[in-house]
Amino acid sequence: MALQLFNTLTRKVERFIPLDPxxxxxxxxxxxxxxxxxxxxxxxxxxxxxDLLRRYLEFRGLDVLxxxxxxxxxxxxxxxxxxQQTTLKDYTGKYEAEFLKDFDALQCKRPHILPHAxxxxxxxxxxxxxxxxxxxxxxxxxxxxxxxxxxxxGCGCKYGQxxxxxxxxxxxxxxxxxDEYEKESVADFALWKxxxxxDGTVFWRSPWGEGxxxxxxxxxxxxxxxxxxxxxxxxGGEDLMFxxxxxxxxxxxxxxxxxxxxxxxxHWMHGSHLLVEGKKMSKSLGNFFTLRDLLAKGxxxxxxxxxxxxxxxxxxxxxxxxxxxxxxxxxxxIDECVGKLRELAGAASMPPGPELPLxxxxxxxxxxxxxxxxxxxFDWVTETNKKLxxxxxxxxxAAAALEAWKRVDxxxxxxxxxxxxxxxxxxxxxxxxxxARKAKDFKRSDVVRDQLKALGWVVEDxxxxxxxxxx
RNA sequence: GGCGGAGUAGCCAAGUGGUAAGGCAGGGCUCUGCAAAAGCCCCAUUCGUCGGUUCGAUUCCGACCUCCGCCUCCA
Numbered sequence: 250m251a252l253q254l255f256n257t258l259t260r261k262v263e264r265f266i267p268l269d270p271x272x273x274x275x276x277x278x279x280x281x282x283x284x285x286x287x288x289x290x291x292x293x294x295x296x297x298x299x300d301l302l303r304r305y306l307e308f309r310g311l312d313v314l315x316x317x318x319x320x321x322x323x324x325x326x327x328x329x330x331x332x333q334q335t336t337l338k339d340y341t342g343k344y345e346a347e348f349l350k351d352f353d354a355l356q357c358k359r360p361h362i363l364p365h366a367x368x369x370x371x372x373x374x375x376x377x378x379x380x381x382x383x384x385x386x387x388x389x390x391x392x393x394x395x396x397x398x399x400x401x402x403g404c405g406c407k408y409g410q411x412x413x414x415x416x417x418x419x420x421x422x423x424x425x426x427x428d429e430y431e432k433e434s435v436a437d438f439a440l441w442k443x444x445x446x447x448d449g450t451v452f453w454r455s456p457w458g459e460g461x462x463x464x465x466x467x468x469x470x471x472x473x474x475x476x477x478x479x480x481x482x483x484x485g486g487e488d489l490m491f492x493x494x495x496x497x498x499x500x501x502x503x504x505x506x507x508x509x510x511x512x513x514x515x516h517w518m519h520g521s522h523l524l525v526e527g528k529k530m531s532k533s534l535g536n537f538f539t540l541r542d543l544l545a546k547g548x549x550x551x552x553x554x555x556x557x558x559x560x561x562x563x564x565x566x567x568x569x570x571x572x573x574x575x576x577x578x579x580x581x582x583i584d585e586c587v588g589k590l591r592e593l594a595g596a597a598s599m600p601p602g603p604e605l606p607l608x609x610x611x612x613x614x615x616x617x618x619x620x621x622x623x624x625x626x627f628d629w630v631t632e633t634n635k636k637l638x639x640x641x642x643x644x645x646x647a648a649a650a651l652e653a654w655k656r657v658d659x660x661x662x663x664x665x666x667x668x669x670x671x672x673x674x675x676x677x678x679x680x681x682x683x684x685a686r687k688a689k690d691f692k693r694s695d696v697v698r699d700q701l702k703a704l705g706w707v708v709e710d711x712x713x714x715x716x717x718x719x720x
Numbered sequence: 721g722g723c724g725g726a727g728u729a730g731c732c733a734a735g736u737g738g739u740a741a742g743g744c745a746g747g748g749c750u751c752u753g754c755a756a757a758a759g760c761c762c763c764a765u766u767c768g769u770c771g772g773u774u775c776g777a778u779u780c781c782g783a784c785c786u787c788c789g790c791c792u793c794c795a
Contacts, residue, residue, distance in 0.1 A: 295795040325793070485795065486795030488795065491791070492791090519795090524788075530795095531794065532794075533794080559732080560733080564733090565788060567732085571744090572732065575732070575744040576732090579742095579743050582743085585757065612734095620733055620741085623733090624733095624742040627742055639759090691754065694753090694754090695755085707755090708756075709756045709757055710755080
């Protein structure tokens with residue numbers, strides 16, 4: 250079977266075929282964070298999804314160039330920079346660093362390129378100039394430059410590729426109507442915003458005067474620069490479909506005037522939102538968790554990653570702490586099994602057992618069906634545990650099983666659980682308990698076990714002696 | 721109002737025109753001094769509701785109900 254992925258352009262699951270004639274290189278652009286505040290785990294759901302896709306493409310032998318932008322200029326940022334009397338760079342630098350820290354904690358692979366909007370002003374200006382030259386953009390009386398959807402359509406281009414648009418049926422927000430009245434048409438959007446006093450020190454020179462880029466143009470400029478005029482994959486959260494991605498297509502295809510049959514992006518994919526108590530997690534509703542909130546509750550980045558990876562990317566997913574607790578237990582089951590294999594395998598080295606990777610690939614080829622993939626993993630865990638319990642696994646077989654898991658985990662990216670550094674006082678208690686057990690003083694040994702529990706450790710008596718684990 | 725998505729056991733969640741994967745929780749047993757871990761067994765005659773097509777539908781079609789998202793900054 251071949252890899253199939255859902256494409257928002259066609260609303261169908263399609264065979265994924267790279268543009269590269271050799272079928273090897275894949276260009277992948279992900280809409281990254283706007284660094285105006287701490288990101289919440291709803292935001293990170295999308296990044297974990299893009300990480301999963303990248304890793305799976307690599308697992309399938311493709312050579313992925315992964316680009317994720319950092320939006321470091323935007324209305325909210327400008328407002329806060331002004332309020333806090335700081336500079337754009339200081340303000341966004343802080344949140345970018347925090348973002349990347351969380352990104353790493355969730356064990357996402359760093360994109361190969363992390364372009365910043367503010368570092369691509371010349372490319373943005375050049376793109377707008379192309380649109381003006383083609384007559385698709387215009388400078389309005391307020392000095393800002395807008396994209397004309399009417400002119401764009403007049404060029405034979407289609408506006409409304411990702412969503413069905415029916416402007417008559419749309420509820421045009423008050424904000425759009427009152428705020429940007431200089432536009433020729435309500436649906437037109439800003440490419441370059443004329444500088445206003447509230448912008449403070451945040452502005453760049455342009456052929457149209459001082460100002461700053463509109464929201465959508467940065468992604469067009471940066472993706473074209475780093476991935477070319479036509480590339481394979483563009484990803485983001487479902488809320489970006491409209492207007493952001495629709496406008497990106499319009500700007501890019503409008504400016505590039507691509508030959509017939511070619512398009513800006515071949516394959517668009519959108520991750521569904523994370524919900525909290527059945528509602529969208531968002532800053533404005535205040536019902537969000539940041540990664541640091543969850544870390545403070547004692548959960549690890551890898552447990553959160555696991556939870557986010559158990560839901561299909563196109564399914565809305567209701568985030569709850571109960572769900573996270575259940576995920577912790579499920580993950581521990583895998584860890585327990587893999588840990589035993591690791592112990593048995595020792596230094597033995599074997600090629601991977603074929604069954605798990607085969608079932609895994611079958612599941613993931615179907616538009617990243619992670620539920621089926623986890624089903625394969627847990628079937629494998631049960632099988633492996635059975636063999637372990639029966640003493641049927643020797644070093645080489647354990648090594649082969651372990652290698653199979655490693656292959657799969659290159660995609661899931663869970664890695665090993667952090668190894669426990671057992672404090673001396675805990676070790677002392679373990680020894681004391683063991684001595685009591687030898688002396689058949691079980692009352693005493695149970696008291697010590699309770700003491701260990703109070704310290705946050707469980708002790709397991711195995712054939713090879715006692716073993717402690719952090720609770 | 722327009723557009724899109726979803727309703728499967730206590731919870732999470734796959735799936736198929738031929739009779740329901742997996743995880744968590746729960747119950748019983750084995751192992752254990754007792755536990756833990758692991759193993760074995762049990763846990764949806766049923767897939768929002770009502771119709772239709774069919775030999776047969778949870779899976780296809782229609783209507784309805786409910787929920788969510790987008791249409792406005794937003795992953």
